[in-house]
Amino acid sequence: MKWILVFVTIIVLSQDYWNFSSQANLQILGFPKVVVYFFVLQLFLALAIGAFSIKIWQEDK
């Protein structure tokens, strides 16, 4: 169920990304949506990898 939710979220977000207009989309600090979108996405990626490191990635001594 968790994985389905993640998959659906990715699809919805990527649809939003590919469909948004290229015009008049200046957002935070005047950076366009294309920058803001990926900036946030990478911060989430870092969080996901951090969580993965703690939960799944076991230390090998």
Added chain:
Amino acid sequence: MIAAFVIIAVYIIGTLLISVYGHRAAQDTPQDYFLAGRTVGAVAMFFTLIATNFSAFFFLGFAGAGYRIGYSYYAMMSFSTAIVAFAFYFIGHKTWKISSKNNFITPPEMMGELLGSKLLRFVFLSVMIIFTLPYIAIQPIGAGKILHVISGGQIPYFLGAVLLTFFIVFYVFWGGMRSVAWTDVFQGIVMFACIITAMLVIANHFGGIGEANRKAYNLDPQLFSRAGKNGYFTPKIWFSFSLLFILSVPMFPQMFMRFFICRSPKSLKTSATLYPIVTAILFICPVAIGVWGHIDFPGLDKAGSDNILPQMLNAEYFPSWLSTAILLGAVAAFMSTLDSQLLALSSMITRDIYLVFFKPEASLKEQVFLGKLLVVILAIVGLAIAYHPPGTIFYIVREAFTGLSILFPTVFCAFYWKRTTARACILSIIATESLFICYLVGIIPKSWCGGFLPVVPLTAVAFALIVAVSLYPEDKNV
């Protein structure tokens, strides 16, 4: 001009002091010289991965691409580079486990021993050398050109290339991987500070980041579009680049060997978590500078746009001492990549050619001595090529990412699929590299890639060959 020379001197002395410190901690064994005794901690690991991976292309090439393509280039490059962090687990962690357990020093050595084949070791090594050696020639060319600009034309380009290369040789010769990793920390910090400062100073000149973006947007709204100028980044190209980076970056020998040197998986975990944050923040800077370049320097062609960063730094509003310091960040990026490439190649030639084909009984001291000698020889070869670089050098460098990504299926299958055989991997590498050459020379039409970059079909072929040949019964006695 005095300020420029003072800044260069401070940078060189700083790097030297760090390398001296590295030398004092070094021991005369291959494990220590080539891998820093596998003792690199989390902070040094993070910086050495970043500094090694981000070459001067990050400074100059990104700004040029930002000028030509727009902010879409940031999205594509930063995200595609960020997901390389996954390779730190799937390739890096496994590499660390296997290499530290078996005392492997080079990637070809590990692959050859893992699948019990000297031929695979040699094929793997050959691909790595073919796609890395040209880099050793082009790095000094770029570094020499930047030094020429920094010195106001007083240091000729080739003299600059020679001086920087021998400076690198000096500290690599002296301290090996330990010096390289520690100087990478210093060089990485210099790089980060320089590119962020450059963006902020330029933005300030245009009235702030928001105002600079608005001005650039009014000049060319396409620079702010999702697919970039002229719709370059289609979904298929996006997918291709994402795949290309995650497959190829860990296969560059200087990056692959980083997975051998960490003290524990904790170093890799920290680096993997921080990597996407760094790409998210840092990659904006050169791309934004490139986009804002349209305000002061409109209508540049490809060659002109590749030079947009130095042009912006030479503007009258930019203090000359600061532009020198920032260009030094680009030199730091060159150095941190070149030193790692020299050490990676010297270790592979020592371990995978000399030790295998010429003198298997060579002592540990002899291996270290040969490794040091090779660092000098490779640097001289690189400079000799750099003096009159043939066009093929630039061609090979341009295609290195795809050429090296073909090694990924071999590594992945060897790590995760027990039925993988050496013969299947050898066939996969040779056949797929041959297909790639056919594609490059035009024997295979570009349309066969179906709108993707060649890495997509080539990876599929490489995996399919490994699986098919490994399952073939005659394959067991290699």
